[in-house]
Amino acid sequence: MAHGSFRFTLLHTDAHCRARRSRFHTPHGAVELPTFMPVATLASVKGLQIDAIRATGTQMVLGNAYHLALRPGEKVVENLGGLHRFMGWHGPILTDSGGFQIFSLAQCTRITESHATFRSHIDGHELQVSPERAVEIQESLGSDIAMVLDHVVALPNESDVVREATERSVRWARRCRDAARREDQALFGIVQGGLDPELRQWCAEQLTELDMPGYAVGGLSVGEPPAEMYRILDATVPALPADRPRYLMGVGRPQDLLEAIRRGIDLFDCVMPTRNGRNALAFTDQGPLRLRNLQYQHDDRPLETTCPCPACRHSRAYLRHLFVSREMLGPILLSLHNVTYYQRLMTDARQAIVEDRFESFYARKMQGWQSVATTCAKQRGPA
């Protein structure tokens, strides 16, 4: 499927589940899918220098239109040569529209049909983001993939609230599409619909009519249990066109990624590897390790013996020391490890799909993550 300078190639679908191996071409290079985008809200994957990001196996990063419009201002970025040049990342970039901030900054936000009004969390000034404005900001930034402005609400929520937000998201998506001008930027639609499968399907159909070069599933991992999210994916993904990339926004934990891949999702982003890394939590095949914990004080082992990242050249004891001492190297190393972990998981997933063994790959990973959860429960439980 070609869409201007963008092309989506479906290479293989696993014989035993919906997992897909595909490729998406952008003006800044092709992206092998499924993949994970580290989050660079403010044109920075927190703590990670560009060479380090590249070394993790990252292909594409995510920036944020709302935050960058606020500071330094999208025109500043544009005049400095666009977001790629500004941040020094010359691979593909996807920007989020600010729809998520309608949810995450709800206390500072008012919604009308024409636009969202934000009270800046930085200095309190008022700014309006309409669908057209969200596109304008992202065109100034010059990302390869832009997202429509959607209306994200917390879940679970009253059905009226969810339906209204979903219907508005569809209307806003059309306005975004009509406003988009750049040939070298793909605008993705975002399916809303809360926890209602029929509303999700309706939304997917409406957006499919807009013939967008890619589709996202949004409004998940906003408070609902994981099982609900998987249920919604089961209902939503089949309603999306098979010849376009599918992006699950803001998700998630390693197990969520695999659960979504086997349901046909191709693309992810999440703050979890970087935020949790900064907060001393390391992802491993044995489950998450809380590096601040006393149990690692004398632990001479690396986080993972098979991991090639710089953090894994050190002992857990040293990493713990860095966090306990509040040394900035701790958050940097663990962010690096976690992003590396996510990318290795994606690389392995891609390989498993083309060999039609994604389900056994998934089962083995889940078992590993489970094992530590069980061990921890045992340690915490009464003797």
Place this chain on the structure above:
RNA sequence: GGGGGGUUUCCCGAGCGGUCAAAGGGGUCAGACUGUAAAUCUGAUGGCAAUGCCUUCGCAGGUUCGAAUCCUGCACCCCCCA
């Protein structure tokens, strides 16, 4: 030698008759984190057979129904005058 100030739970430090196992901060321990207002936030932190009991505010006595808080003596620390 004379005068003044001080000694509080792991540390710093508030408390100056009951509502005090004792504010606040630090440290320590544990937890949370899903399109980043997050290198942030939350909880625990004397002991125990624990909706209660026991021990604790330099040490030893005393006053009082009741003392970390008042009195006496002692120990140690700091400041000023000799």
